[in-house]
Amino acid sequence: MDTLVRVTDLSRRFGSQQALSDVNFCLDTGEVLGLLGPNGAGKTTCLRMLSGMLAPTHGRIEIKGIDLSRHPLKAKRLLGYLPERPPLHSELRVDEYLHFCARLHRLPRRHIPEAVAEAKRRCGLDDCGHRLIAKLSKGFRQRLGIAQAILHRPKLLILDEPTEGLDPFQMRELRTLIRNLAQECGVILSSHLLAEVQAVCDRAIIMHQGRIQFDASLYSPPGSNQWRVRLTPTSDASTLLILPHVLSAEAIGGDRYRIALDALGNPSDLSRSIVMAGLGLLEFVPEHSDLERVFFDLIGVEERT
Numbered sequence: 662m663d664t665l666v667r668v669t670d671l672s673r674r675f676g677s678q679q680a681l682s683d684v685n686f687c688l689d690t691g692e693v694l695g696l697l698g699p700n701g702a703g704k705t706t707c708l709r710m711l712s713g714m715l716a717p718t719h720g721r722i723e724i725k726g727i728d729l730s731r732h733p734l735k736a737k738r739l740l741g742y743l744p745e746r747p748p749l750h751s752e753l754r755v756d757e758y759l760h761f762c763a764r765l766h767r768l769p770r771r772h773i774p775e776a777v778a779e780a781k782r783r784c785g786l787d788d789c790g791h792r793l794i795a796k797l798s799k800g801f802r803q804r805l806g807i808a809q810a811i812l813h814r815p816k817l818l819i820l821d822e823p824t825e826g827l828d829p830f831q832m833r834e835l836r837t838l839i840r841n842l843a844q845e846c847g848v849i850l851s852s853h854l855l856a857e858v859q860a861v862c863d864r865a866i867i868m869h870q871g872r873i874q875f876d877a878s879l880y881s882p883p884g885s886n887q888w889r890v891r892l893t894p895t896s897d898a899s900t901l902l903i904l905p906h907v908l909s910a911e912a913i914g915g916d917r918y919r920i921a922l923d924a925l926g927n928p929s930d931l932s933r934s935i936v937m938a939g940l941g942l943l944e945f946v947p948e949h950s951d952l953e954r955v956f957f958d959l960i961g962v963e964e965r966t
């Protein structure tokens with residue numbers, strides 16, 4: 662697969678504040694990458710640098726092998742950007758605004774009507790051309806923000822908190838749109854919601870205090886068969902290890918254990934054998950993915966084990 666974006670040792674300092682430190686990652690065409698992290702983690706700073714709006718203090722960004730700092734115009738032609746606050750002009754009508762943006766993207770005049778029609782079609786704005794932007798709902802404003810970003814058919818689409826403030830229905834529609842757009846380009850989006858990233862992304866990077874804490878595919882590896890149990894305090898937990906199909910049983914605190922089963926093990930047999938071995942079973946849940954573990958550890962939403 663093509664490497665679309667290569668980010669090397671990217672750092673940014675604002676005065677004494679180190680907003681981003683030594684960030685490294687790559688993105689392939691067709692991939693949707695989610696940047697996750699709490700407020701102030703550095704997501705927007707990272708996306709602003711990727712979009713060419715902010716210069717790095719240190720490090721390099723290449724888009725299709727083109728160095729963004731050295732050849733900004735050439736590299737920026739390959740990307741579309743939806744900032745945290747979409748740059749909409751509320752006094753304009755949708756068509757007027759998209760024509761204006763098409764000129765900013767330097768599309769040849771004769772191609773503009775077709776490009777505007779196509780962007781509206783892809784973003785579900787076909788019937789909105791004459792509507793005043795001031796009168797659009799939040800969901801339609803986000804669609805319009807994305808439409809301006811894809812007018813020139815970029816190879817890389819950068820979306821900063823694209824579903825922020827949308828209702829669940831609008832969120833679902835926008836996620837479908839993002840997945841459809843990803844058939845033609847790579848997408849990097851930011852969010853502080855784990856479920857959001859899990860719903861739409863192929864890969865997630867968790868950022869915290871300007872650094873990458875986790876970077877992995879969201880497709881669970883085949884054969885990951887892990888369960889979390891809580892036993893009564895008097896239980897002899899070493900018994901877990903001799904139960905059928907148990908590969909390991911790791912104590913994770915609070916009388917809880919993370920149990921890994923082999924490929925033949927299954928949860929219903931495991932729960933039965935725990936009880937038959939005389940252990941007091943209080944809780945039995947699927948173990949979180951590594952992504953969820955890191956996220957909850959950082960954000961501290963879930964009870965700690």
Ligand SMILES: Nc1ncnc2c1ncn2[C@@H]1O[C@H](COP(=O)(O)OP(=O)(O)OP(=O)(O)O)[C@@H](O)[C@H]1O
Pocket residue numbers: 675678679680698699700701702703704705706707853
């Ligand atoms: N222009 C700026 N001047 C000074 N500090 C800044 C500037 N932009 C960002 N920062 C600081 O850099 C850090 C990272 O901010 P950033 O906006 O990138 O985080 P974020 O993960 O996008 O957060 P949020 O989810 O709240 O948007 C924060 O501490 C922020 O205060």
